[in-house]
Amino acid sequence: NAGVTQTPKFQVLKTGQSMTLQCAQDMNHEYMSWYRQDPGMGLRLIHYSVGAGITDQGEVPNGYNVSRSTTEDFPLRLLSAAPSQTSVYFCASSLEREGPLNEQFFGPGTRLTVL
Amino acid sequence: AQKVTQAQTEISVVEKEDVTLDCVYETRDTTYYLFWYKQPPSGELVFLIRRNSFDEQNEISGRYSWNFQKSTSSFNFTITASQVVDSAVYFCALSEVNTGGFKTIFGAGTRLFVKA
Numbered sequence: 001n002a003g004v005t006q007t008p009k010f011q012v013l014k015t016g017q018s019m020t021l022q023c024a025q026d027m028n029h030e031y032m033s034w035y036r037q038d039p040g041m042g043l044r045l046i047h048y049s050v051g052a053g054i055t056d057q058g059e060v061p062n063g064y065n066v067s068r069s070t071t072e073d074f075p076l077r078l079l080s081a082a083p084s085q086t087s088v089y090f091c092a093s094s095l096e097r098e099g100p101l102n103e104q105f106f107g108p109g110t111r112l113t114v115l
Numbered sequence: 116a117q118k119v120t121q122a123q124t125e126i127s128v129v130e131k132e133d134v135t136l137d138c139v140y141e142t143r144d145t146t147y148y149l150f151w152y153k154q155p156p157s158g159e160l161v162f163l164i165r166r167n168s169f170d171e172q173n174e175i176s177g178r179y180s181w182n183f184q185k186s187t188s189s190f191n192f193t194i195t196a197s198q199v200v201d202s203a204v205y206f207c208a209l210s211e212v213n214t215g216g217f218k219t220i221f222g223a224g225t226r227l228f229v230k231a
Contacts, residue, residue: 031216040124042206042221043160050216058218090160102148102210102217106160 023091121222138207
């Protein structure tokens, strides 16, 4: 199993550009999520999904869109990048969406810089 | 509302010292899960432990141990005989569970430096 994969690893954008961060998992996990990590703030939940076709907002959803058309993939779209979105983005997945097996497995992260 | 506080921003110890990382949480739910994750300098996030709200037993895994006390809403993490490889950022996290899934809130993290 590759686990949780993210592409790209690094990305530089100009203000106003759009892009999609890719996330895939091959563990047949129901639950997937996106976090951003900023210095001194830990990880903050952007969006999450409890299964194909179902998504919901986390703590900091503004400026981001997600969709979940398959169990495996959970892309994060930045609609119009802003310097405040400069961050490291982590995708994670979990076997269960409600039960005790809800520890999350994280991807390697995408470091995004918006100029 | 959920909240996780890791008051120690950075801790520096010398190898072989014991160190305790503090975690205090807030939640209104009776069913919740607490986690510790490790982020080494390479940047990946590694799951260390999960504890549910109904199980207050302490846990020991090698040099790692965890003390969960509902009375003080704390879930502290102790590393015994620290090693240089323990140098990392450690995150405490809280998940509240509902029928729509769960949301996990992370603390700001504690950066641990272990010097040889």
